[in-house]
Amino acid sequence: MHILIIPSWYPQSPADVNGIFFRLQAQALQRAGHQVGVINGHFRSLRQGIRPVLFGRYGISTRSDDGIPTYTYHHTAFFPRLPPEHRAWLKAGRKLFTRYVAAHGMPDLLHAHCINQGGIMACDIAARHGIPYVITEHSSTYARGLIRGWQRPYMQRAAVGAAARLAVSRSFAGLLQQEFDGLDWQYLPNLLAPSFQADAGLPERRIKSDGEPFTFCAVAHLNPNKGFDVLLRAFALAQAQRPQLRLNIGGDGGEAGRLKNLAAELALQENVRFLGALAHTQVLDLMRQSDAFALSSHIETFGVVLIEALSQGLPVVATRCGGPESVVRSDNGLLAEPGDPQSLAAAMITLYDRRADYPADRLRRQTLAEFGESAVTARLDTIYRRALEAHRSDWNTP
Numbered sequence: 001m002h003i004l005i006i007p008s009w010y011p012q013s014p015a016d017v018n019g020i021f022f023r024l025q026a027q028a029l030q031r032a033g034h035q036v037g038v039i040n041g042h043f044r045s046l047r048q049g050i051r052p053v054l055f056g057r058y059g060i061s062t063r064s065d066d067g068i069p070t071y072t073y074h075h076t077a078f079f080p081r082l083p084p085e086h087r088a089w090l091k092a093g094r095k096l097f098t099r100y101v102a103a104h105g106m107p108d109l110l111h112a113h114c115i116n117q118g119g120i121m122a123c124d125i126a127a128r129h130g131i132p133y134v135i136t137e138h139s140s141t142y143a144r145g146l147i148r149g150w151q152r153p154y155m156q157r158a159a160v161g162a163a164a165r166l167a168v169s170r171s172f173a174g175l176l177q178q179e180f181d182g183l184d185w186q187y188l189p190n191l192l193a194p195s196f197q198a199d200a201g202l203p204e205r206r207i208k209s210d211g212e213p214f215t216f217c218a219v220a221h222l223n224p225n226k227g228f229d230v231l232l233r234a235f236a237l238a239q240a241q242r243p244q245l246r247l248n249i250g251g252d253g254g255e256a257g258r259l260k261n262l263a264a265e266l267a268l269q270e271n272v273r274f275l276g277a278l279a280h281t282q283v284l285d286l287m288r289q290s291d292a293f294a295l296s297s298h299i300e301t302f303g304v305v306l307i308e309a310l311s312q313g314l315p316v317v318a319t320r321c322g323g324p325e326s327v328v329r330s331d332n333g334l335l336a337e338p339g340d341p342q343s344l345a346a347a348m349i350t351l352y353d354r355r356a357d358y359p360a361d362r363l364r365r366q367t368l369a370e371f372g373e374s375a376v377t378a379r380l381d382t383i384y385r386r387a388l389e390a391h392r393s394d395w396n397t398p
Helices: 021-030 050-055 083-106 115-129 149-161 168-181 230-239 257-266 281-287 304-311 341-353 360-371 373-396
Strands: 003-008 035-043 059-065 068-077 109-113 131-137 164-167 214-219 246-248 271-272 291-295 316-319 334-338
Touching: 003 021, 003 083, 021 035, 021 068, 021 291, 021 373, 035 083, 035 115, 035 246, 059 083, 083 115, 083 149, 109 214, 109 373, 115 149, 131 149, 131 373, 164 168, 164 304, 214 230, 214 281, 230 257, 230 341, 230 373, 246 281, 257 281, 257 360, 281 304, 291 304, 291 341, 291 360, 304 316, 304 360, 316 341, 360 373
Parallel strands: 003 035, 003 109, 035 068, 109 131, 131 164, 214 246, 214 291, 246 271, 291 316, 316 334
Antiparallel strands: 059 068
């Protein structure tokens, strides 16, 4: 099957992690035997300054991204929150599609990631060329109330026209059903990166005795939504009752200074470490050196770090913020209320006290069975084939 991926954003270099979930899925589909291509718009923000506007790349660039032909339309977002930007994205999509088809032929199916703007581009291309499309929604803009009124008719049209609508968590699917007038949305999670599925380097885990240090880790961009201030306050409460607890935080961002000051105010300098920005391999190493994982976000549509931690045999505590409810169960961790240090502290203490209830080999086995590459791509393949069958049936109906 020839699948053309249309993400709303996409990594612009091998080191770029913005849109990494889309790239991972494209690569997994290619390994599963599909012909895969990517077209995407890269609209720079004016907040980057005048130099990128004057000297940045414009027009279409092409590259082979691990064997996947990737076409990018470069431009500046002069009106990012106004209708003219919508027209610019449609224009970009048409140009990209024409260039891609000239080199690689007509795809069987389009898969857009996020309605704004990939789904709207896919809807436009599908109407012009008679190709079915599937949409996966990842964006937290719905929960944060950031959708503008003028955007909704375009988004509704794109959602209605999709052969399948996918959401990355069950609670998110329910929210999207409300947002789009009762349209059906299926749950399909993000998949686990290959490096987290590999067996090489996995440590042998044993149950820590009561006197040994027990380390939670947390990894995310240090911004207000991630709730690291709540995590620090929760850890202070938990550590006061279980002095053997430790916390390592990976990530950087605008909140770093404030969080370090808060850790000092809470007298946590001896038991909390800020590790700064971590590369992918460093995240893997951190998880393998830790005993449990903590997520304290206010809103998450999925929470890929949870399945990464579980794949390394770590039980997890997480807030009920949308995505975690589709991942965390009683046999792999505990849920707490968002924004509530006491609730999160209680979950951390309970997980520590019941640490023998979470054998690492079982956590890993369950995670690979549900979120591993072969599990997710097999479900996607079924969705694609049903979409194509329905499309052909519609075309053959007089």
